Amino acid sequence: MSELTWNHLSILQKEVFTILENSFSQNRLSHAYLFEGYRGTKKKATAELFAMRLLCLHPKIESRPCGMCPSCKNASEDVHPNLFWIRPDGETIKKDQMKKILAEFSKTALLHQPRICVIVDAHKMNTESANTMLKFMEEPTADAYFVLITEQVDAMIKTILSRTQVLHFKPIARQILTKELRAIGVSERLCLLIPEYTNDFDSAVELANHPMYIEMVDFANTLYIKALAKKESLLLLSKSKKELILSSNETFDFFITMLLVLQKDVYHMKKHLPSLVVDTIDIELITQLAKRSSQSMIEELLQQMLELKSRLRYHINQSLAFDNLIMHLERGLQYGI
Numbered sequence: 067m068s069e070l071t072w073n074h075l076s077i078l079q080k081e082v083f084t085i086l087e088n089s090f091s092q093n094r095l096s097h098a099y100l101f102e103g104y105r106g107t108k109k110k111a112t113a114e115l116f117a118m119r120l121l122c123l124h125p126k127i128e129s130r131p132c133g134m135c136p137s138c139k140n141a142s143e144d145v146h147p148n149l150f151w152i153r154p155d156g157e158t159i160k161k162d163q164m165k166k167i168l169a170e171f172s173k174t175a176l177l178h179q180p181r182i183c184v185i186v187d188a189h190k191m192n193t194e195s196a197n198t199m200l201k202f203m204e205e206p207t208a209d210a211y212f213v214l215i216t217e218q219v220d221a222m223i224k225t226i227l228s229r230t231q232v233l234h235f236k237p238i239a240r241q242i243l244t245k246e247l248r249a250i251g252v253s254e255r256l257c258l259l260i261p262e263y264t265n266d267f268d269s270a271v272e273l274a275n276h277p278m279y280i281e282m283v284d285f286a287n288t289l290y291i292k293a294l295a296k297k298e299s300l301l302l303l304s305k306s307k308k309e310l311i312l313s314s315n316e317t318f319d320f321f322i323t324m325l326l327v328l329q330k331d332v333y334h335m336k337k338h339l340p341s342l343v344v345d346t347i348d349i350e351l352i353t354q355l356a357k358r359s360s361q362s363m364i365e366e367l368l369q370q371m372l373e374l375k376s377r378l379r380y381h382i383n384q385s386l387a388f389d390n391l392i393m394h395l396e397r398g399l400q401y402g403i
């Protein structure tokens with residue numbers, strides 16, 4: 067499943083990994099963890115590594131799984147007999163699902179290794195399944211571990227919450243995400259710009275590899291290049307991309323965000339704050355545009371983009387909004403009016 071290593075994840079979620087490593091090395095593991103945090107913060111991959119570490123036949127000195135032994139391999143391919151995953155069956159995690167897995171748990175293990183149960187979307191446990199789990203936890207079953215995963219910690223059943231050690235997964239920092247994208251060979255501009263749109267690791271990788279999103283990043287940049295050159299109508303230029311950009315609310319939102327990044331870059335350059343410029347690839351372009359535009363025009367364009375972004379939540383005429391946006395860009399950047 068996971069292609070990420072313990073090392074990688076320890077960079078993405080430093081605090082969580084420090085806690086886990088210390089617990090392993092001091093032999094003070096909790097029997098129930100709750101991994102809590104936004105989507106794309108690597109909770110599942112961490113649960114998988116946690117299981118690997120517990121099952122690993124030759125763990126490394128620094129309390130990490132070896133990643134090579136049959137146990138590690140089986141755990142990472144989700145075929146280890148001692149590793150169980152529970153996911154909601156429809157809207158809830160039902161009592162029967164819990165009972166079935168816990169029955170497996172109680173059987174004499176074929177392999178004398180710890181048993182781990184990972185519960186995905188744990189806030190979807192109903193009271194009955196929560197009680198089933200709690201009852202199981204009260205019995206002195208050696209070597210059983212639970213990892214509960216949730217994006218909605220507030221919706222967790224309180225009795226469960228109080229019995230777990232909560233580990234908070236933070237949104238992944240922009241610079242780290244940029245570095246990670248670089249490491250997998252994503253082009254430099256995308257590495258810089260995509261983390262401005264999302265801090266969800268998996269979405270960022272998906273967007274960086276999606277031709278449609280790559281095209282939109284390039285086109286936003288093209289618009290600024292053409293605006294500087296003053297030779298072509300931006301409105302005409304954008305006609306061929308309009309359908310692509312307006313194909314969904316998300317694509318439109320993404321495109322506006324890319325324009326916003328560039329416009330903010332121009333703003334920061336105007337303010338003599340080059341260290342805040344995000345798209346540093348074409349710094350000359352940003353510098354020239356900043357020189358040519360007035361402060362008030364730069365701010366006005368920024369304001370329009372921000373407003374449009376917030377209006378996307380409502381039913382608006384997107385075609386008209388798109389034309390307006392490009393027209394403003396043309397007037398502002400190209401003619402300064």
Ligand SMILES: [Zn+2]
Pocket residue numbers: 121122123124125131132133134135136137138139
């Ligand atoms: Zn191993």
